[in-house]
Amino acid sequence: MSAQPITEADLQAWVDAALPEARRAEVEDYLAAQPAEAERVLAYQEQKLALRSLFNPVLDEPLPENLTALASPPPAAAIERPPKPLLERWSLQRIAASVLIALVGGLAGWLAHDRYPSAENLARTSPLPHQAAVAHAVFSPDVRRPVEVSAENEDQLVAWLSKRLGTPVRPPKLGALGFELIGGRLLPGNSGPVAQFMYQDATGQRLTLYVSTENATNQDTAFRFAKEGQVNVFYWIDGKFGYALSAGIDKGKLARIATAVYDQLDRK
Amino acid sequence: MDNRAILAEIPRLRRYARAMLGDRAAADDLVQDTLERAWSRLFQWRAGSDMRAWLFGIMHNLRVDQLRRPRLATQSIDEDDFDVPTRPTQTDELELRDIESALNHLPDEQREVLLLVALEEMGYADIAATLGIPIGTVMSRLSRGRERLRLIMNGEHASARLRVVR
Known part of the structure; x- marks a missing residue:
C-alpha cells in the first residue's frame, strides 16, 4: 500500500493522465484491489472518449463567414486604447444597432402581422413573449417585493387588477402542479395596463403569468413558445387577451403548466 | 494578436460552445460575441500568454452575462421540435x-x-x-x-x- 492514501482528486487525475509516473502506479495498484472504483474511473474515461467523438466533428466543419471575418480586427474596434472610451463606443454601437433592429423588426412585424398572419410571423414578431420574459426576469428574482399585492389578499388583488384592466381577470389555480400564487402586480403594456401573476413552488422556483388585454387583431393563436436566455415562455392569444407564461424551467414542464392554465381560463 | 493565431482557435471555441449550448446557431453566436469582445479588449491580453485560455475565459464570462441578462430568441414550437443538431x-x-x-x-x-x-x-x-x-x-x-x-x-x-x- 502507498504511504499516501488515494484521494478522489488522484482518481480524477488518473482519468486525465495528469499524474506523475510514481503516483500513477500507486493509483493503479489501488484500482487493481478495488474493482468498483476501477469500474467507475473507466466509465469516466469512456465519457471522455464519447464526448470527443460527439463533438470533435465540429472542428472539421467549415467556418461561417462571420466568424472567419472576426479573425481580423473589426474596422470599428480601436485597438490598444484605454478601456473606458472603447467600451462606451462598443456598447453604444451595439445598443444603436439593436435598437434599430428592434425598430425595423417590430415595424416589419406589425406590417406583416395584418397582411400575413402566418404562424411564423406571429411567433417571431409578437411583442407579447418578449414583454412577458422581461417582466419575469425583472420581478421574479426579487426577494423582498416580488409582487405589489400578495395572494393573502387575493380578492383585493383580483378586484384591483380587473378594475384597472377594465375586464375580469382571475389567476388560475396551479396548486395541483405544485405552484402557489404569491401575488400580482400591474405593469405598463404597449397602450395600457397589463397584469402579472406570480407563483412559486416549494423549491422557490417562480413562474409568472402575464395577462394583456391589448390584442386588437382578435387573431387567436395556439400555444407558441419563445425562449429568452434561461426564461422559457409559452404564450397564446385568446380574443382580446394575450397570455404568456414564463419561467426558468424546462419546456416540457412549462408546457404542462401552460395547458393547465389554458384549460382553466377557457372554462371561465 | 495574430490573425492566424486567432483563426486557429475558432474551431475549438465552436466545439466547446456547441457542447455547452447544444444548439448550433446559439453556439456560433456565442463564438462571434467572444471574438468581438476579444478584439475590443485586446489591451487586456498580455503578449506571450496563453491566448486559448484567454479566449475561453472571455467566452465563459459572456455566457455568465447571458444567463443573467437573457436575449430574445423566438421560435415556433414546430421549428424547435425539428431542430436536430448536425452530426x-x-x-x-x-x-x-x-x-x-x-x-x-x-x-x-x-x-x-x-x-x-x-x-x-x-x-x-x-x-x-x-x-x-x-x-x-x-x-x-x-x-x-x-x-x-x-x-x-x-x-x-x-x-x-x-x-x-x-
Missing part, C-alpha cells in the same frame, strides 16, 4: 445521443469543467485560471459532474429495471 452519422450514434442528453442534465458549472477537461484537455490549474475559481472547486465540479453523468447514463441504459444506486 455525422455514426454506428454508435445512439450511445452518443445518450451522452449528449445526459450532458444537458448537468448544471452549467459542472458541464463547463467537464468539457474543458475532455475536449480542450486543459490542465486543472489552467481551468481554474480560465474560470476564475480555485483549483479545489475545479476538482469537485469535475468529480461531481463525472459521477452525475455516469449515473444518468446508467439509469438510461438500465431499461425498465430499477437499480439501487447508493
Whole structure:
C-alpha cells in the first residue's frame, strides 16, 4: 500500500493522465484491489472518449463567414486604447444597432402581422413573449417585493387588477402542479395596463403569468413558445387577451403548466 | 494578436460552445460575441500568454452575462421540435445521443469543467485560471459532474429495471 492514501482528486487525475509516473502506479495498484472504483474511473474515461467523438466533428466543419471575418480586427474596434472610451463606443454601437433592429423588426412585424398572419410571423414578431420574459426576469428574482399585492389578499388583488384592466381577470389555480400564487402586480403594456401573476413552488422556483388585454387583431393563436436566455415562455392569444407564461424551467414542464392554465381560463 | 493565431482557435471555441449550448446557431453566436469582445479588449491580453485560455475565459464570462441578462430568441414550437443538431452519422450514434442528453442534465458549472477537461484537455490549474475559481472547486465540479453523468447514463441504459444506486 502507498504511504499516501488515494484521494478522489488522484482518481480524477488518473482519468486525465495528469499524474506523475510514481503516483500513477500507486493509483493503479489501488484500482487493481478495488474493482468498483476501477469500474467507475473507466466509465469516466469512456465519457471522455464519447464526448470527443460527439463533438470533435465540429472542428472539421467549415467556418461561417462571420466568424472567419472576426479573425481580423473589426474596422470599428480601436485597438490598444484605454478601456473606458472603447467600451462606451462598443456598447453604444451595439445598443444603436439593436435598437434599430428592434425598430425595423417590430415595424416589419406589425406590417406583416395584418397582411400575413402566418404562424411564423406571429411567433417571431409578437411583442407579447418578449414583454412577458422581461417582466419575469425583472420581478421574479426579487426577494423582498416580488409582487405589489400578495395572494393573502387575493380578492383585493383580483378586484384591483380587473378594475384597472377594465375586464375580469382571475389567476388560475396551479396548486395541483405544485405552484402557489404569491401575488400580482400591474405593469405598463404597449397602450395600457397589463397584469402579472406570480407563483412559486416549494423549491422557490417562480413562474409568472402575464395577462394583456391589448390584442386588437382578435387573431387567436395556439400555444407558441419563445425562449429568452434561461426564461422559457409559452404564450397564446385568446380574443382580446394575450397570455404568456414564463419561467426558468424546462419546456416540457412549462408546457404542462401552460395547458393547465389554458384549460382553466377557457372554462371561465 | 495574430490573425492566424486567432483563426486557429475558432474551431475549438465552436466545439466547446456547441457542447455547452447544444444548439448550433446559439453556439456560433456565442463564438462571434467572444471574438468581438476579444478584439475590443485586446489591451487586456498580455503578449506571450496563453491566448486559448484567454479566449475561453472571455467566452465563459459572456455566457455568465447571458444567463443573467437573457436575449430574445423566438421560435415556433414546430421549428424547435425539428431542430436536430448536425452530426455525422455514426454506428454508435445512439450511445452518443445518450451522452449528449445526459450532458444537458448537468448544471452549467459542472458541464463547463467537464468539457474543458475532455475536449480542450486543459490542465486543472489552467481551468481554474480560465474560470476564475480555485483549483479545489475545479476538482469537485469535475468529480461531481463525472459521477452525475455516469449515473444518468446508467439509469438510461438500465431499461425498465430499477437499480439501487447508493
